[in-house]
Structures are given as structure tokens and as C-alpha cells.
Amino acid sequence: MRRSIRRQLVLWLAIPLGILWLISTVTGYSQALKFAEETYDRELVNSSDSVAARLKVKDDKVVVDLPPAAQAILRHNNTDKFYYKVLKANGEMISGDTVLPSPHAEYLDEATPRFTTTTIGGEQIRLVQIKLLIPVADAEPVIIEVAETMNSRKRLSMNIFMTMIVPQLLMVILGATAVWIGVSRGLEPLQFLQKAIASRSRLDLTPVQEDIAPEEVYPLVVSLNDLLARLREDIKAQQRFIANAAHQLRTPLAGLKAYSSLGLDLKNLEETHGVMEQIDSGLDRTTHMVNQLLALARNDPASMTTTERSVVELNGLVADVIADRISIAVKKKIDVGYQPAQELANVSGDGTSLQQLVSNLIDNALLYTPDGGCVNVIVAQDNGSIKLSVADTGPGIPVEERDKVFERFYRLVGSTGGGSGLGLSIVKEVAKNHKATVKIEHGENNQGTSVSVMFPAT
Amino acid sequence: MRILVAEDDEYLQSALKMGLQKAGYAVDAVWSGTEATIALREVAYDLLVLDLGLPGRDGTEVLSILRREGQTLPVIIITARDSVDDKIVGLDLGANDYITKPFDIRELDARIRAVVRKNVWGNKLEITHGPLRFSPKSREVFVNDKHSDLTPREVAVLEVLLQKVGRLVNKRTLVEQVSNWDEEPSDNAIEIVIHKVRKKLEPFGIRIRTVRGFGYMLE
Numbered sequence: 001m002r003r004s005i006r007r008q009l010v011l012w013l014a015i016p017l018g019i020l021w022l023i024s025t026v027t028g029y030s031q032a033l034k035f036a037e038e039t040y041d042r043e044l045v046n047s048s049d050s051v052a053a054r055l056k057v058k059d060d061k062v063v064v065d066l067p068p069a070a071q072a073i074l075r076h077n078n079t080d081k082f083y084y085k086v087l088k089a090n091g092e093m094i095s096g097d098t099v100l101p102s103p104h105a106e107y108l109d110e111a112t113p114r115f116t117t118t119t120i121g122g123e124q125i126r127l128v129q130i131k132l133l134i135p136v137a138d139a140e141p142v143i144i145e146v147a148e149t150m151n152s153r154k155r156l157s158m159n160i161f162m163t164m165i166v167p168q169l170l171m172v173i174l175g176a177t178a179v180w181i182g183v184s185r186g187l188e189p190l191q192f193l194q195k196a197i198a199s200r201s202r203l204d205l206t207p208v209q210e211d212i213a214p215e216e217v218y219p220l221v222v223s224l225n226d227l228l229a230r231l232r233e234d235i236k237a238q239q240r241f242i243a244n245a246a247h248q249l250r251t252p253l254a255g256l257k258a259y260s261s262l263g264l265d266l267k268n269l270e271e272t273h274g275v276m277e278q279i280d281s282g283l284d285r286t287t288h289m290v291n292q293l294l295a296l297a298r299n300d301p302a303s304m305t306t307t308e309r310s311v312v313e314l315n316g317l318v319a320d321v322i323a324d325r326i327s328i329a330v331k332k333k334i335d336v337g338y339q340p341a342q343e344l345a346n347v348s349g350d351g352t353s354l355q356q357l358v359s360n361l362i363d364n365a366l367l368y369t370p371d372g373g374c375v376n377v378i379v380a381q382d383n384g385s386i387k388l389s390v391a392d393t394g395p396g397i398p399v400e401e402r403d404k405v406f407e408r409f410y411r412l413v414g415s416t417g418g419g420s421g422l423g424l425s426i427v428k429e430v431a432k433n434h435k436a437t438v439k440i441e442h443g444e445n446n447q448g449t450s451v452s453v454m455f456p457a458t
Numbered sequence: 459m460r461i462l463v464a465e466d467d468e469y470l471q472s473a474l475k476m477g478l479q480k481a482g483y484a485v486d487a488v489w490s491g492t493e494a495t496i497a498l499r500e501v502a503y504d505l506l507v508l509d510l511g512l513p514g515r516d517g518t519e520v521l522s523i524l525r526r527e528g529q530t531l532p533v534i535i536i537t538a539r540d541s542v543d544d545k546i547v548g549l550d551l552g553a554n555d556y557i558t559k560p561f562d563i564r565e566l567d568a569r570i571r572a573v574v575r576k577n578v579w580g581n582k583l584e585i586t587h588g589p590l591r592f593s594p595k596s597r598e599v600f601v602n603d604k605h606s607d608l609t610p611r612e613v614a615v616l617e618v619l620l621q622k623v624g625r626l627v628n629k630r631t632l633v634e635q636v637s638n639w640d641e642e643p644s645d646n647a648i649e650i651v652i653h654k655v656r657k658k659l660e661p662f663g664i665r666i667r668t669v670r671g672f673g674y675m676l677e
Contacts (some may be wrong), residue, residue, distance in 0.1 A: 243539070247511045250538035251467045254559035258473035261562040263478070275476075282469055411513060 007185045014176045021172050025165050032160040040153050044128045045113050047074060048146040051084050052132055055142065061140050062086075062134055064095040079152050083120070085145040089131070100127070100145055108143060117150075124150045185456050189214050193221065205232045206405040244409035245293060248420065252286045292422040294358045296408070299429040312354050314345035314386055314455075321358045322377065328366050335374045336366075341381040348458045349434045357430040361390040361451055367419060369448070370392035376444070384457030391443040391450035402440045427453070459574065459614050460484040460501065460635050464494035465509040465536070470559075474507065477563035478570075482597065482610020484638045491515025495523055501634065503531055504578075505570060510537035510548065518551055525552040532573040536561070551641065571597060578621060585620055587676070589662045592620055601662050611636060612655050615648070619666065619676040631674040 051074070054066045064086050066074075075082040085096035103116055108131040116127045127147040134142060189212060194207060207225040210218065256279060259294055263275040322338055329336045347354065365375040373393035380387045397412065404410050406428045409421040424438075431438045436455045443450045461483045465471040471487050478485045486501070488494045491512040492614055498506065498520075506524070510517035521533060530556040537544065540558045554573045557566055575581060575594035585592045591600040599606040599613055608616065618635050620629055632648050641647075652674060656666055665677045 245539035246540075250559040251470055254536070254561060255467060255470035256479055257560035258470060258563045258566075261564055262473065262477045263566070265480075278469075278473065285469060303549045328629075403505070 006180065006187060009183045010176055010179050013179045015173070017172050017175055021168050025168060028164050029157075029161050032164070033157050036153060036156045036160065040156075041115055041128065042116075044126060044146055045130070046097045047082070047084075047148075048113065048128055048130050048144050050074060051086065051144050051146060055086070055132070055144075057134060062088075062094060064139075064305065066095070077148070077152075079123075081123075081154070083125070083145075083147040085375050087143050087145070089141050089143060092282070094142065096145070100147055102129070102143070102145060103127075110141065120147075124244065126150055126153070186214075189217055193217065197224075205235070241408055244421075246424075248289060248409055249286075249293075252282060252289060256282045258285065278396075289420045289422075292420040294427065295426050296422055296429065299353050299356070299426060299433060301429070301433065308350065309348055310351060311346050312349055312351045314347050314354070314388060315340040317351075317355060317376055318358055318362075318379055318388065321355065321362055325362060325366060329375070332366065332369070333356070333372045334369050335373065336367060337376045339376075339378045341379045341386070341448045345379050345381050345386045346433065346458075347386055353430045353433065355455065357427050358388070360427050361388075361453075364419070364423050364451075365390050365392035365394070365449075368392060370394065373448075386455040387452055388455075389450055389452035391448060393443060393448040396442060396447065396449050397440055405440070406438070424451075428450070459504045460638070461488070461507060461570070461618060462494065462497055462501070462503045462504045462559045463507045464489075464491065464512060464517065465507070466490060466512050469510075470509075473563065474566075477567070478507075479638075480610070481570075482614050483570075484614070484634075484636050484651040486638045489513070491517060491520045494520045498524055498529065498531075499527075502631075504635070505574060506531060507566070507570075508553070509536050510539060510544070512536060515650075518547060521548070521551045521553060521612055534566070534569055534573060534575045536566070559590050573594060587620060587623055588664055590620075590659070590664050592617065601659065606658060608655065608658060612651055612658070615651050616655055616659075616676075619674060623676050626669055626675050627673050632673065 018131075050070075051064070051066065054064050054070065056063050056065050066084075074084070081095040083100045085100040085102070086094040086103060087096075088094060091102065099120055101118060101120075103118065104114070108114055108129055110131045110133055112130075114129045116129070118125060118127055125147045127145060130144045132142050132144060134140070184342070192207065192212065205228050207228055208221055210221050210225065213221040259275050259278045259282060263272055263279070266272045266275060319338065319340065322336060326336070328334075362375070362377065369375055369392040375393075376389075376391045378389050378391075380388075380389075402410060405412065406424050408425045410421060411421045428438055431453055434455060436453050437453050439454070441450045441452070442448070459482070461478055463471060463474050463478070463485055465474060465487065466489050468489075469676075471489075471535075475485045475487050476514055486497060489512075492514040494506075494508070494512070495515065497503075508517045508520060512520065517535065517537070522543075524531075524533070527672065531551065534555045534557060535548045535553045536557050536559060537548070538559045545556050554577075555569050555631065571594065575583075579585060579594045583593065583595055587671060589602045591603070593600070597610075597613055597617070599608050599616060614636050615632060616631055626659050629645060629648060633645060637644075637647065652666060652668075659666075667675045669675060
């Protein structure tokens with residue numbers, strides 16, 4: 001069964017309440033019994049005094065002068081039987097009911113009544129024994145015993161018990177019910193919230209009404225709204241991305257289609273060859289775009305769960321990337337300088353992603369640097385943190401654009417290179433996944449662009 | 459016929475330019491919306507091919523500025539956005555046609571011909587002038603029902619003259635109609651084209667008169 005706040009609260013209140021009720025009932029009942037017993041016992045002592053008052057000394061002998069009328073008064077009781085007995089200290093019977101037992105008669109103190117609960121013929125009785133000194137010369141002390149059955153006492157205790165337990169039990173039940181109702185009413189805002197959310201359409205990501213939430217639920221509603229807001233942002237970004245991706249994929253396709261349809265009408269072999277070359281380079285470009293999109297998807301934090309981390313040596317990785325692009329540099333007469341770190345530049349991360357980061361930085365530099373320019377790549381190590389910087393002598397990125405160029409598909413106005421608009425987004429995502437920071441500055445002599453990636457010490 | 463292509467993608471732009479030039483149009487191209495607006499103010503184009511996803515100033519903005527300034531030249535939108543809403547917005551802003559990327563360049567050419575036919579020739583299927591017959595639908599010229607051997611460029615010049623039969627066509631207008639930014643617009647080039655057209659049409663009694671210092675007139 002699912003945990004229920006209502007059940008939990010009621011239990012938390014009902015269990016201690018029940019225990020309290022039990023304790024108060026037990027102590028109250030025993031206290032009441034004690035008072036009842038004391039009262040009845042006092043009456044029993046009174047009865048024994050009445051018997052004692054009837055003791056007389058006759059011819060040096062103790063006798064009990066208890067006529068039947070007096071006995072009737074003593075015995076008069078609707079519910080309980082009355083017994084009495086007078087005997088000598090040695091146990092010799094003087095007068096009274098012989099059925100009455102005489103327990104520990106020999107240990108009695110003078111003038112201190114001793115109470116015993118015992119039975120006569122299977123019936124419980126309360127017995128009081130008193131030892132009396134007779135103020136007559138050499139008369140032996142006598143023991144007076146008075147007893148009664150315990151029906152009245154039992155009835156009284158039952159009455160006390162009932163008058164105590166019933167209202168208290170009612171109180172407990174009432175308390176639990178009040179708590180149950182109170183909790184239910186207290187939880188109503190939660191149900192309202194639940195209904196408000198359940199009745200939403202899948203696409204409705206507007207915030208939940210915050211003002212109806214009570215203090216305790218308010219943080220929950222606020223967090224929920226936060227989550228919804230983030231979700232809205234994500235979905236918007238996703239939609240923007242899809243729209244942009246559609247544009248970025250369809251445009252090169254449109255170019256390809258334009259060239260291929262143009263080629264269909266050409267009769268001249270030389271012209272056809274020119275168009276074929278265009279189609280060929282267009283296909284390379286489309287392939288690059290698709291690869292960039294895949295690289296971006298691969299480095300998206302949402303899909304990063306499966307990539308393994310290993311130690312990647314950046315000096316070697318950068319050297320490999322540059323070596324792959326030497327022909328481009330030669331074609332554009334770009335002077336590529338590379339200065340690796342003195343020691344091994346180990347970065348913990350994903351090799352493929354880091355390779356994409358380095359490739360994109362160097363590709364950008366080569367793409368935007370005009371013929372005859374310079375590209376400088378430096379890997380430096382400082383206390384375990386590693387800095388990779390790629391500087392070029394291209395047109396540079398204006399200060400106010402430096403944040404925007406990391407946005408997906410963002411391209412500077414007037415940039416005509418065949419870039420996908422994703423390169424720096426990929427760099428940023430990879431850097432983020434490696435806890436690295438990316439910074440764009442001017443290149444040397446305030447010219448061109450320098451992009452540096454700072455990997456923290458591991 | 460001078461066309462402005464506003465497309466930021468270098469590759470597609472060069473394909474469009476090549477395709478439209480082969481079809482006999484004079485083509486200029488710009489990369490951004492801002493440039494497009496400036497170019498449209500400077501040159502009297504006959505048609506604008508407009509990409510919606512332009513940097514700087516969006517294609518829809520270029521279009522609304524153009525229409526606000528009272529320019530009536532036909533506009534064909536090319537875009538990667540294919541939702542009906544996008545099409546409606548584009549057409550409502552005053553575009554004459556709409557084509558979704560990727561497209562066959564021959565289809566774009568056909569749409570350009572259709573838009574121009576409607577705009578310039580009022581949907582006439584044929585324009586006749588003596589033994590001369592011009593089909594805006596296919597941009598073909600027939601003389602005595604026989605297909606003439608005019609080049610696309612010669613057809614373009616003749617098309618301008620045909621629009622103003624019996625009236626003077628300024629030489630500058632003609633130069634602008636058939637040249638683009640890549641080549642130096644020269645009166646000389648027009649004179650050569652006119653000379654070739656005359657040579658091909660005069661045997662059939664079609665005369666293009668030179669009004670010295672002003673321009674040409676199709677009699």
C-alpha cells in the first residue's frame with residue numbers, strides 16, 4: 001500500500017492518544033479502587049468498633065452482648081453478607097460466626113486493624129481483625145473479626161471504571177475523527193493541484209497557479225513551475241534547432257538540386273563537367289553538415305550518458321588534426337604554427353569529442369583566414385590545467401557577437417565561408433562536458449580571432 | 459529582364475545565378491536582407507528571388523519594406539520553411555509565388571516566366587508584332603511561325619523593346635536590363651546585341667530604329 005499522509009498523521013495522533021488513554025484509565029481506575037477500598041474498609045472498622053462496644057466482662061470472662069436486634073442492624077445490607085467473630089488470643093472462640101477463618105491471629109498488633117481478602121464457600125470476603133486489650137485485671141486480650149462479601153465494592157469499582165473509560169474512549173474516537181477530517185481538508189489543495197495538473201493537455205506547459213497553494217505546498221508548486229519553465233525553454237530551443245536544421249540541410253540540398261537540374265539541360269561536355277564539380281563539392285559540404293549535426297547530437301548533454309572517459313593526450317591529438325589539414329593550409333598559403341606543451345597534456349574525457357573540438361577550432365581558423373594568413377595553435381600546461389588556443393589572422397569576431405557565435409546555426413552577417421554555423425556550438429558542448437571554459441579574444445596585434453579552451457586540472 | 463537573387467548560401471546562390479543567366483536573365487545576387495533592400499532601391503529590377511532565412515534582415519522584412527515603399531516588382535520566395543503558415547505570411551506580405559527548397563531550377567524558371575507573363579504581359583500567351591511572335595510562356599521568338607535563332611540575351615533585349623512597341627526605350631534602361639554587377643555595363647555591349655538582333659530580324663521587315671543620344675524603338 002502507498003504511504004498516505006492522512007493515515008500517517010492519524011496514526012501518529014491516535015497511537016500516543018490511545019496509550020495515554022490506557023495509562024490514565026489504569027492509574028485512574030486503580031486510584032479509584034484504592035479510595036473505594038479505604039472507604040469500605042473504614043466502614044468495616046466501624047462495624048468492628050460496634051462489635052467491640054458490645055464486649056462485656058462477666059465473672060472475669062469476656063462475653064459479647066449482641067442481641068439479635070443489634071445483629072440485624074449490623075447485618076442489614078442488601079448486597080453483602082456480614083460476618084463477625086470474637087475469639088481469645090489463643091484462638092478460643094467466644095462468639096459469632098464460626099465459618100469465619102482466623103488467619104494470622106497470633107501476629108496481630110494491638111489496636112492496629114489488619115485487613116485480609118479471603119473466601120468463604122467460594123465467595124470473596126474482606127476481613128478485618130483487631131486485637132483489643134480488655135481494661136480489666138488479668139483479662140486476656142480478645143480478637144474481633146468482622147467481614148463482608150465484596151459485591152458492593154465490585155459494583156462500585158465497575159461504576160467508577162465505566163464512568164472513567166467511556167468518556168475517555170469517546171474523546172479518543174472524536175479526536176481521531178477530527179484529525180482525519182482536518183487532515184483531509186488540509187490536503188484539499190493537494191487534490192486541487194493534482195486535478196489541475198491531471199486535466200492538462202500534454203502540450204500545456206504553462207505554470208501552475210501559485211497563489212492557491214498553501215505554505216507547505218508552495219515550494220512544491222514553485223519547483224514544479226521551475227521545471228515547467230525549463231521544459232518550455234528546452235522545447236522552444238528544440239523547435240528552433242529543428243527549424244534551423246531544416247534550413248541548413250535543405251539549403252545545400254537546394255543548391256545540389258539546382259545544379260543537378262541545371263546539368264540535365266546541358267549539352268556541352270565542358271559545362272556539364274563544371275556542374276559535376278559543383279555537385280561534387282556540394283555533396284562534400286552536405287556531408288560535412290550532416291557530420292556536424294551528428295557531432296552536436298553526440299555531445300548533447302542529454303545523450304552523454306554512454307560515453308566513456310579516458311585519458312586523452314592533447315599534444316598528439318592536436319598534431320594529428322593539423323597534419324590532416326596541411327593540404328588545405330598549403331592550398332591557401334596559410335602559415336600554420338604549432339607549439340605543443342613541454343610535458344604531456346593529459347585531459348580526462350572522450351577522445352572522439354575532444355577530436356571534434358580541436359578539429360572545429362582549427363577548421364574555423366583555416367576557413368576564415370584569408371590566403372597568405374597565419375594560424376597559431378598552442379597547447380600549454382600549467383599546474384595540471386591545460387590551455388588550448390587557436391589564433392588566426394582572419395576578420396575577427398566583434399566583441400558584441402562573441403556570445404552569440406556559440407549559438408547553434410548562428411553565423412556572422414556577411415560571413416560567406418561554407419561553415420555550418422555549428423562549429424563553435426560543438427566546441428562549447430564538448431567543453432561543457434569536460435568542465436572546460438571557452439573564451440574568444442582578439443588574436444595577436446589586435447587582429448583576427450583567438451579562441452582558447454581551458455581544461456581544469458584533474 | 460534583370461533579376462535580383464537574395465540568398466545567403468554561397469553555393470545555392472551561385473547555382474541560381476548560373477541557372478538564371480543560362481535562361482537569359484541578367485542576374486545580381488546579394489547575401490543579406492540589408493543588401494537586398496539597398497540594391498532594390500538602386501536598381502529597377504524586374505523580379506526578386508528572395509530567400510526568407512536571410513541574415514541581418516529577414517526575407518519577410520525585406521518584402522514588407524519593399525511593398526511599403528510602393529515597389530510592385532514581382533517577388534518569388536524561396537525558403538526551407540515549408541509550413542502552410544509560412545507560405546501564408548509570405549504571400550500576404552505581397553509575394554507573388556513561393557517555392558520550397560530544394561527545387562528544380564527549371565521549375566523556378568517556369569515560375570519566373572509565369573510571374574513575368576502575368577506582370578508584364580497580363581497573362582497573354584502570345585505577343586505578335588508583324589511577322590514576329592513572342593511566347594512569354596517559354597520565352598521563345600518565332601518569325602513567320604519559324605523558331606528564330608536568337609540567343610537568350612537577344613531575346614531579353616527584344617522583350618524589353620516589345621513591351622514598348624512604337625515608343626522610345628532609353629539606352630540606359632536597356633543596359634540595366636541585360637547587364638549585371640559582374641560585368642561593366644556598357645553601351646557598347648547593347649549596341650552589339652542590337653546589331654545582332656537587327657541582322658536576324660530585318661530580313662523579315664522588323665525594324666529597330668536608333669534614336670541617337672536616346673535609345674531604341676521597335677517600329
